[in-house]
Every structure is written in C-alpha cells, then in structure tokens.
Amino acid sequence: MVDAINDAPNDYPAGDGSNMDNLDFVNASFSSPNPSTLRVTMTIKNLSAPPPPVNLGGALWAVFWNYNNTTYYARAQSTGALGVGAFTYDDGTFTSNFNPVDQTITGTATTGPNGTFVIDVPLVDVGNPPAGASLTLPFAESHGSFQLVFYTAAADRAPDLGFGALWTVGTVCP
Numbered sequence: 008m009v010d011a012i013n014d015a016p017n018d019y020p021a022g023d024g025s026n027m028d029n030l031d032f033v034n035a036s037f038s039s040p041n042p043s044t045l046r047v048t049m050t051i052k053n054l055s056a057p058p059p060p061v062n063l064g065g066a067l068w069a070v071f072w073n074y075n076n077t078t079y080y081a082r083a084q085s086t087g088a089l090g091v092g093a094f095t096y097d098d099g100t101f102t103s104n105f106n107p108v109d110q111t112i113t114g115t116a117t118t119g120p121n122g123t124f125v126i127d128v129p130l131v132d133v134g135n136p137p138a139g140a141s142l143t144l145p146f147a148e149s150h151g152s153f154q155l156v157f158y159t160a161a162a163d164r165a166p167d168l169g170f171g172a173l174w175t176v177g178t179v180c181p
Contacts, residue, residue, distance in 0.1 A: 008035045008070075008147055008171030012052050015163035019151050021062040027151070028053035032165035033121060035070050035147040037174040042138065045128040045176065047081040049147060054122025056085040056093065065152035066162075068124060071101060072142040072174070079133040080105065083114055083124045086152075098128045108132045130176070138177030145171040 015031035016024050031052035038046040047070045056066075069082040078101045085094050096114030097107040114126035130136060147165040150157045165171075 008032075008145060008165045010034060010147075010163065010165030011167060014167065015052075015149065017062070017151075017162075018160070019062055019158055019162075020153070026052075027063075027162055029055045030066055030068070030149040030151060030162040032068075032147055032149060032163050035145075035165055035171070037070075037072075037142065037145070039138075039177050039179065040127070042177065043130055045081075045130055045133065045142075047124075047126045047128060049083070049124045049126075051122050051124070051149075053120050054116065054118045054124070056118075063151040063153060065157075066149060067152070067157055068147070068149045069105075070145065070147045072145040074134045074136045074140060074142050077134055078102070078144075081112075081126045081128045082107075083116065083126060094124070096124075096126050098126070098132045100133075136176045140176045142174040142176065143170075145174065 010032040013026045015027045017027050033050040035049045040046050065086040067084045069080050071080045080101045081098045094116045096112050099107040117123045148161040149163045
C-alpha cells in the first residue's frame with residue numbers, strides 16, 4: 008500500500024495545519040516470515056513518538072484487512088509519555104473500535120526518516136488463515152490522540168483512496 012507523502016495535516020484541535028511527519032505513511036506491506044506468522048511493516052515519513060506536534064499526546068498506526076468476512080488489524084501505539092519512544096503492539100478484530108486479543112504481540116520500531124514498524128502477528132490471532140488464503144481490502148491509518156483518547160478522524164490513510172492489493176498468506180516475494 009503506497010501512499011503520497013505530506014498528506015497528514017495537523018487539523019486536530021489546536022493544530023496549525025502543518026504536516027505531521029510522524030503520522031505520515033510512506034507505505035505498508037505484508038509478508039510471511041514463517042507458516043504461523045503474518046508480518047506487517049509500516050514505513051512512516053519520519054517516525055518518532057509523540058510529541059511532536061505539541062497538541063498530540065499520543066498516536067496509533069494500524070493496518071486493517073479482511074479475511075473470512077471479518078476485519079482484523081495490527082496496531083502500534085505510543086502515549087508519548089515523557090517524550091520517550093515507548094511503543095506497544097497488539098492485534099485483533101475491528102468492528103467500530105479495536106478489540107485486541109488478550110496477549111501482547113511483538114513488534115519493533117525504527118525511528119527517524121523512513122522509520123518503520125515491524126509487527127509479527129500470530130495467524131491464530133486473526134482467524135488462522137491457511138497458506139493460500141487471501142487477505143483482502145487492506146489499508147492503513149494513523150490517528151493522533153490527546154489524554155489517551157484517540158481522535159476518530161485519521162491523520163493519514165494509505166492508500167488515500169480505495170484499498171491496497173490483496174495478500175496471499177504464505178507468499179514469498181523475491
């Protein structure tokens with residue numbers, strides 16, 4: 008899912024309209040590192056834990072997809088507490104809000120320009136799709152937050168319109 012850059016304006020309360028590089032998607036993708044894991048990778052224009060900007064206390068970055076008529080997600084979050092880049096990761100089903108499974112999943116954040124989140128999602132957490140199954144309607148969103156309440160309006164969506172290409176579980180890209 009490729010996304011245009013500089014399309015994450017700070018239109019949140021007290022925002023100045025400037026681009027929020029730490030919420031601006033460059034792309035998001037799937038891979039299959041082993042038969043029981045879906046790897047979600049998100050690249051952000053300039054990844055850092057909030058703030059900046061000063062009107063955001065936290066943020067979330069998530070990738071969504073459908074399998075077997077259910078919407079699933081993998082998510083990275085930061086409260087931006089004390090300016091420390093503390094990120095947490097979870098996965099689960101999505102209805103009108105996030106419904107995480109009861110365990111923490113593993114992920115890593117590489118901050119800076121073209122920073123990345125790499126999140127390993129156990130397939131059992133997301134409907135257990137077998138090798139060859141298609142994950143459809145993928146897209147990514149970032150959201151700012153204030154005092155642990157996430158804004159419903161996305162700061163950025165990747166791709167800007169529609170959805171990315173479907174992913175076949177177990178596919179190995181060259």
